[in-house]
Amino acid sequence: xxxxxxxxxxxxxxxxxxxxxxxxxxxxxxxxxxxxxxxxxxxxxxxxxxxxxxxxxxxxxxxxxxxxxxxxxxxxxxxxxxxxxxxxxxxxxxxxxxxxxxxxxxxxxxxxxxxxxxxxxxxxxxxxxxxxxxxxxxxxxxxxxxxxxxxxxxxxxxxxxxxxxxxxxxxxxxxxxxxxxxxxxxxxxxxxxxxxxxxxxxxxxxxxxxxxxxxxxxxxx
Amino acid sequence: xxxxxxxxxxxxxxxxxxxxxxxxxxxxxxxxxxxxxxxxxxxxxxxxxxxxxxxxxxxxxxxxxxxxxxxxxxxxxxxxxxxxxxxxxxxxxxxxxxxxxxxxxxxxxxxxxxxxxxxxxxxxxxxxxxxxxxxxxxxxxxxxxxxxxxxxxxxxxxxxxxxxxxxxxxxxxxxxxxxxxxxxxxxxxxxxxxxxxxxxxxxxxxxxxxxxxxxxxxxxxxxxxxxxxxxxxxx
Numbered sequence: 125x126x127x128x129x130x131x132x133x134x135x136x137x138x139x140x141x142x143x144x145x146x147x148x149x150x151x152x153x154x155x156x157x158x159x160x161x162x163x164x165x166x167x168x169x170x171x172x173x174x175x176x177x178x179x180x181x182x183x184x185x186x187x188x189x190x191x192x193x194x195x196x197x198x199x200x201x202x203x204x205x206x207x208x209x210x211x212x213x214x215x216x217x218x219x220x221x222x223x224x225x226x227x228x229x230x231x232x233x234x235x236x237x238x239x240x241x242x243x244x245x246x247x248x249x250x251x252x253x254x255x256x257x258x259x260x261x262x263x264x265x266x267x268x269x270x271x272x273x274x275x276x277x278x279x280x281x282x283x284x285x286x287x288x289x290x291x292x293x294x295x296x297x298x299x300x301x302x303x304x305x306x307x308x309x310x311x312x313x314x315x316x317x318x319x320x321x322x323x324x325x326x327x328x329x330x331x332x333x334x335x336x337x338x339x340x341x342x343x344x345x
Numbered sequence: 346x347x348x349x350x351x352x353x354x355x356x357x358x359x360x361x362x363x364x365x366x367x368x369x370x371x372x373x374x375x376x377x378x379x380x381x382x383x384x385x386x387x388x389x390x391x392x393x394x395x396x397x398x399x400x401x402x403x404x405x406x407x408x409x410x411x412x413x414x415x416x417x418x419x420x421x422x423x424x425x426x427x428x429x430x431x432x433x434x435x436x437x438x439x440x441x442x443x444x445x446x447x448x449x450x451x452x453x454x455x456x457x458x459x460x461x462x463x464x465x466x467x468x469x470x471x472x473x474x475x476x477x478x479x480x481x482x483x484x485x486x487x488x489x490x491x492x493x494x495x496x497x498x499x500x501x502x503x504x505x506x507x508x509x510x511x512x513x514x515x516x517x518x519x520x521x522x523x524x525x526x527x528x529x530x531x532x533x534x535x536x537x538x539x540x541x542x543x544x545x546x547x548x549x550x551x552x553x554x555x556x557x558x559x560x561x562x563x564x565x566x567x568x569x570x571x572x573x574x575x576x577x578x579x580x
Contacts, residue, residue, distance in 0.1 A: 150375050151373040151374065151375065152375055152376065153373075153374075154377075165384070178376075178377020179377065180377075180380070182379065182382070183381075183382050183383070184381065185383070185384065186385070186386060187383045187384065187385055188385045188387075188388040188446060189388050189390070189444075189446070190386055190388050192545070194544075194546075198381075205373075224542075225538070225541055227383060227542075232381075270547075272484075273484065273543075274485030274543035274544075274547050275485075275542050275543055303373065305373050317381065319383060320544055321544065321545065322542045322544050322545070323388065323444070323445075323446040323538075323539075323541065323543055323544075323545070324446060325385065325542070326385050326386060326387045326446060326447050327385055328385070329383050329385075330381065330383075331380075331382075332379070332381070333378065333381075334377070334378050335377045335378070336375055336376045338375065
């Protein structure tokens with residue numbers, strides 16, 4: 125009876141340990157203070173701490189020609205940690221406007237770049253690199269062009285997101301055995317959003333992006 | 346039995362540690378969200394559509410000309426308007442350029458002030474007015490949009506005026522064909538949204554000439570000042 129109890133307790137302990145280890149394999153967080161430029165009546169809120177969750181709210185403000193700036197530009201730093209090869213995917217809901225002259229997903233430029241180590245516990249791999257996936261590997265604010273219809277276009281935008289779309293993958297990010305949330309044990313990259321003020325049809329628009337880190341292609345470190 | 350209790354105690358201790366570790370790791374997550382919103386307000390603007398055309402004048406000239414895509418601030422000296430000017434009309438055509446992301450209304454308000462003291466001085470009814478052909482063209486312009494011109498067009502057209510048989514004075518008789526119809530802010534033109542979703546740097550838009558005309562006559566001598574203000578709104 126005593127032996128049976130011991131076995132049961134040890135089983136529970138092993139299960140707990142297993143669950144704990146699993147929970148610490150991957151992490152996504154704020155990568156620093158988000159910034160906004162070129163806005164009229166706009167703002168961005170989010171935590172400057174790498175220890176906090178990634179929860180950012182962007183208000184682009186006025187994007188009609190009443191905003192005389194050439195572009196409204198937002199940079200959102202994102203922190204990631206992993207003890208295994210990883211990938212980052214993104215999904216989007218909105219913006220949804222039936223009027224073609226209103227803001228459409230293609231009117232919101234979206235790109236990612238600038239992978240940087242957090243600190244001494246960031247893992248530096250020599251056999252594989254961190255890959256930003258095309259077409260998102262650009263800064264949308266620096267590559268605005270005018271289409272044949274006169275509308276501003278970007279190398280990549282929210283319209284390029286289809287379902288769960290991979291934007292980044294790479295080898296192990298974290299040196300320590302666990303991807304616990306610290307300020308020095310992962311990487312930070314920038315997600316950039318840009319809207320050119322235009323003669324959009326009047327109204328309000330909204331969208332929500334969800335970034336997810338998960339196990340990625342099995343690459344060598 | 347003692348061994349069993351020790352093992353159980355150690356196991357519980359370990360479980361507690363793992364529980365604490367799990368709590369520490371609660372801050373971790375595999376997803377993050379970015380929510381965004383934006384606002385587009387109704388936007389309208391009026392600018393100069395280009396240089397003024399002055400014809401039939403004797404003396405005078407364009408003092409401050411219009412420059413396309415710049416604020417409308419034109420000044421014109423119509424010159425001599427007495428019978429010594431033998432032209433049938435002195436006409437000034439002022440190009441306007443309108444742009445909007447919503448249905449618009451162009452209104453006009455005019456004042457006419459003369460130094461004379463009799464009814465023979467130049468009055469608002471002596472200044473013919475009308476909007477010419479409306480043009481929507483160029484990349485980014487809503488060319489399918491329609492416009493309603495509340496004026497009667499070029500005031501010098503024969504259909505828009507004639508000599509009054511009783512008084513002998515030339516009169517602009519058509520609907521909204523002279524400035525007396527615009528003594529308060531009055532709609533001259535309205536229509537559908539003008540611009541598709543293009544940046545403001547796109548300089549295309551809706552252009553329309555505002556045409557002013559005066560028939561030289563035996564007006565009472567003196568000087569006259571005509572002030573016209575155009576306003577575009579998106580109701």
